[in-house]
Amino acid sequence: MTGEPGMRYETWRALALWGEEEAAAAMEVIRSRSLFRYYGPDLGHRTDTFEREFSELAGVPHTVAVSSGTAALTAAMVGLGIPAGAEVIVPAVTFVGSVSAVVAARGIPVFAEVDDTLTLDPGQLAGLVTERTWGVMPVHLGNVAADMDPILEVARRHGLRVVEDAAQAAGVGYRGRPVGGLGDAGAFSFQLDKNITAGEGGAVTVTDPDVYDRVARYQDQGGQFTTSKGATRGSGDQPPFIGTNTRMTELTAAVLSAQLPRLAPMCRRLRDVARQVRAETADLSVQWRRLPDEEGSGGDLTLFLESRLAARRFVAGLHEAGIPAHTMYQGQTVTSNRAVREGRTPWGVEWDRPPRFRTSEGLLGRSVTIGLGAAMTDDDVTALVAAFRKNWEGATGQAG
Template identity: 70%
Template sequence: MTEPDPASPDNRHPTRAASPTAPATPGGAPPDGGWRYEPSRALALWDEREVEAAVEVLRSRSLFRYYGPRAPRHVDAFEAAFAERTGCPYAVGVSSGTAALTAALVGLGIPEGAEVVIPAVTFVGSVSAVVAARGVPVFADIDDSLTLDPAALESAVTERTWGVLPVHLNNAAADMDPLLRVAERHGLRVVEDAAQAAGVNYRGRPAGSLGDAGAFSFQQDKNLTAGEGGAVTLRDAAAHQRVVRFQDQGGQFSTSRGPGRGGPEPEGEAEVAPFLGCNLRMTELAGAILTVQLDRLDGMNRRLREVARRVRASVSDLPLEWRQLPDEEGSGGDLTALLGSRLQARRFTAALHAEGVPAHTLYQGRTVTSNPAVRDGRTAWGVRWERPPRMRTSEGIIGRSVTVGLGAAMTEADVEGLTSAVRKAAEESLR
């Protein structure tokens, strides 16, 4: 199938402006005549195909994936297509990215109280998933790629360490080869947090296929979106069956016998003893909507990568240091500068806002350990770990970062306007 052109006017679907003062209109220009562009990704490319897919599910009156009057099995179709896209034998659709991480850890058999190393810069859901899987998070610093530093991972390993959770941050992969070497040396399980990296590659290999399991998010601003949703990718048959059971209350519908329910394990699958699980199932609405978007994923990432590369090249004469990308060719397009200080980052961000450019410091310049609950080790079941040390290296890197939001529906005029705005903002704020 021919991939749609993300920049085509037919694919533009403005939802909100970069500035809160004026709503976006087609072409990226708000009513006040100022220059704006829409910074969203998959949502910006929504069209009648998503509407038709959702309406078809509603008309079938079969919103539950395992049975209904005319169960169309959209989640099954999405799982098969997503597994093929990521190069993994198995994919399981779930309710969110955090659910995907939790299910992946459970699927791989994390023991209670086992330590999992997590980068200090990530969304709190990475930590929540380890807690939900009964593990204990241990935090390690990032490097200038904004992802887990392999040397920091090495230093964090103890006799209690079971696994590591590298995070592919902001549409670019972590430097996985050195991380995998450390994991292999210490016998660690590797769960890739690919929540922000659907369609991203690392040296020719899809994110989510390099470790023991991958976890994806399909929340509102992701590369694929159904508002909420997630997926686990796996290579091992037994781990796959454990994930299937865990997200379906121990296999209530996926492995139970009876009309409208699942049957025996498919031929060649590992037999897994029954156990109690959770309800983390994906709905048919989400499966139908996500299946439509898979055809756009590569074209969208290619366009975002091209825009980022062009902007960086056009301002290469300016004193801007850009984030290290372990694989520029495989990234999904990231435009993150590392300024000389937090003050410079604030000035540059303010100057970009003045030019109508959506920009921010990642996670407001804070590590995940600055979250009060994470800092104090407080879970719903009480305190589970001692206060981690200040992650000063990570704080220093993330605090001076400035990320410019890129839009999947940016036109050539938008790209030119963005380039001019970045140049002007840098010249005014970095003098």
């Protein structure tokens, strides 16, 4: 159980299911004394194994394991050849890491409204394209895929690269296809509250072998160098460049591999819980978040109230009943971040102040997300439904 007073169940996903498998995988690496992915006294190649397994999950030929979701987004854009100063369209509702990655890749973020999916509004995309636009970053937010088909259509029409921010969506699908394999590259996070976790970690998924080569080299110092042990890495087939170090460790990879078999069943269970709650509150006039593909969702329970005040009342009532709930990002778009708003990067001001995103602000501020945990019992679901119905009238003035 969580340490927070009054909580009936944990909202952790992968972490709630941790057990002996993770401990055994970690201890095997520790005992081998080979925590670095390329060499050691008894190297088990756990990172190589994780990359193969994750490629199968994402339905792509290639995965590069890295140190975080932000590192994955950065490496994906570098691998795709983003020019310095190029514009990347990013939804106004996302974690600041999406913007950080664009900056790290020497790009310029351009922000777009979201619609009632809380993901990038495809109808707004074409109007933001200029001669400087290089790509678009749809964000699969809170285990819900962005509406990718119309986004991909606009991208193809304008020759844009598509980098999927799937940090919050491992195991999620869109119309029968896994996210991370729909655009030109995908990026995943394995931070603590994600669907699989090692505390931190990330992965880049790609199809094009040349892009894979650039991503793999970028996250490993450029790939073409000589070590003290006399080994040179990198094929040498492409022009050399200086990279960075965002490599994944063997320990991280081993812990993540232990969780992959649980990912699909966990997403199914949480998807079923969300469906049950919606079905058992179907007589109420609830405006649920629109899901571009409910079958592919990883289990989301987000609704919109009539006002920010009503959303706050509903959250407070649920908390009092012991049900975890919140307004996503505290109702603030990513452009509310001062550095983002003012275009401030480590090397100076790089873009003009963006406009207000009133549609996104309105939807976000009126939203309530009810936390679902991987270890929820049937009794937990029953209590959730009861609390939802009881607090609905107090928040909305409508009988529940």
